[in-house]
Each structure stands twice: as structure tokens, then as C-alpha cells.
Amino acid sequence: xxxxxxxxxxxxxxxxxxxxxxxxSQNINNYLAWYxxxxxxxxxxxxxxxxxxxxxxxxxxxxxxxxxxxxxxxxSLQPEDVATYFCYQYxxxxxxxxxxxxxxx
Amino acid sequence: xxxxxxxxAELVKPxxxxxxxxxxxGYTFSTSYMSWFKQIPGQSIEWIGMIYAxxxxxxxxxxxxxxxxxxxxxxxxxxxxxxSSLTTEDSAVYFCAKPxxxxxxxxxxxxxxxxxx
Numbered sequence: 001x002x003x004x005x006x007x008x009x010x011x012x013x014x015x016x017x018x019x020x021x022x023x024x025s026q027n028i029n030n031y032l033a034w035y036x037x038x039x040x041x042x043x044x045x046x047x048x049x050x051x052x053x054x055x056x057x058x059x060x061x062x063x064x065x066x067x068x069x070x071x072x073x074x075x076s077l078q079p080e081d082v083a084t085y086f087c088y089q090y091x092x093x094x095x096x097x098x099x100x101x102x103x104x105x
Numbered sequence: 106x107x108x109x110x111x112x113x114a115e116l117v118k119p120x121x122x123x124x125x126x127x128x129x130x131g132y133t134f135s136t137s138y139m140s141w142f143k144q145i146p147g148q149s150i151e152w153i154g155m156i157y158a159x160x161x162x163x164x165x166x167x168x169x170x171x172x173x174x175x176x177x178x179x180x181x182x183x184x185x186x187x188x189s190s191l192t193t194e195d196s197a198v199y200f201c202a203k204p205x206x207x208x209x210x211x212x213x214x215x216x217x218x219x220x221x222x
Contacts, residue, residue: 031207042200044212088150095152096150
């Protein structure tokens with residue numbers, strides 16, 4: 001399964017509501033997770049099973065979607081959210097999207 | 106708490122092999138799975154393969170068959186990945202990660218492998 005993320009680069013202001021998209025080449029059956037990766041660090045799990053928030057992750061992060069189309073939403077962007085975000089599917093094999101780099105305006 | 110501690114950065118010559126380690130603590134290693142991933146800086150993440158520590162059973166991404174070999178040492182709760190016949194295309198950061206129902210919630214810090222003469 002191929003994953004296409006959009007946009008590849010997103011610039012937003014602190015406090016903005018931000019939406020990142022991930023589209024699969026076939027049905028993912030909600031086996032979709034989101035990771036945050038800061039420069040020089042390992043990926044950090046934010047969301048699993050489409051909309052389950054990982055322990056310790058702030059509630060401003062949320063996930064939604066079904067079928068082939070999934071979304072990560074940050075309700076109020078914070079400076080510490082600057083990172084690259086990857087979607088990841090585990091319905092058929094294990095594949096990551098190409099990433100969305102999130103910057104602060 | 107769960108910890109995955111990877112070995113240090115490697116500089117290796119083309120054609121050589123390298124063995125990376127991932128020492129774990131904080132959970133029952135002998136009944137768990139471990140996966141390895143490759144990430145070229147600035148690019149996405151690729152799944153290399155997975156090993157079950159209970160019996161050493163493995164599964165690989167077709168792309169990495171013949172390139173990567175996964176093993177474990179349950180006596181030291183350590184997972185290993187051998188990379189063989191290295192080329193410049195193998196220069197990347199390699200991560201170990203522990204899965205939970207298909208997604209990976211614990212990751213090592215990553216190790217940079219540089220292949221250069």
C-alpha cells in the first residue's frame with residue numbers, strides 16, 4: 001500500500017488549526033497511525049488505529065478518516081509542534097508516507 | 106520503563122558488513138517482536154524486517170532480503186541487524202522499534218551508518 005501525504009510543506013501561525021492529509025492506494029481499514037519526528041530524533045507515536053491518542057500526547061492532536069483517506073488535526077498549533085509528520089499503515093505490510101514538514105510562520 | 110538503546114555511529118567501507126545492536130530493558134524481550142527501519146536523512150522511513158525473540162522467526166521487506174539479517178540474544182535482551190555488502194546507498198539512519206498490534210510505540214534513538222572509502 002502506497003501512502004501519499006499532502007501538503008509536503010505547511011507553514012502556519014501559532015494558534016492555527018492545522019490539517020494534514022494522508023491517502024492510501026487502497027483501503028487501509030483504519031490501521032493507520034501518525035508519527036511526529038523532530039530533527040535528529042526517532043519518530044514519536046501520536047495516534048494509532050486512526051483516532052486513538054497515544055498516552056502522554058496532548059489532546060490538541062486528533063485523527064480521523066476511513067477507507068483510503070485519513071487526517072491528522074492539530075487544534076491549536078504550538079511552537080513545539082514544528083516537526084515532520086508521517087502517516088503509517090499496518091493493514092497490509094508496513095509503510096510510511098512521504099511526510100509533511102510543518103513550520104511556524 | 107521500556108528502553109531501546111542502540112549502538113554508536115558506524116563508518117564502514119564499501120563492500121564491508123556491519124552489525125548493529127539494540128539493547129532492550131523494561132519489558133519481556135523473549136516473548137516480543139522487534140523491527141528495524143531505514144531512514145535516509147530528509148526522506149521517509151522504510152520497514153526492513155521483523156523478528157520474534159521467542160523462536161528467532163523472521164520476516165523481511167522483499168527489498169532488504171539478502172541485505173539485512175536479523176537475530177536476537179535473549180540472554181542479554183538484545184536484537185541485532187547485520188547489513189552486508191554495503192554500498193553508498195546503505196548510508197542512512199537505522200532504527201529498532203518494538204511493535205504493539207502493528208504500530209510501533211517504542212523506538213531506539215537511531216544509529217547513523219556511513220558507507221565511504
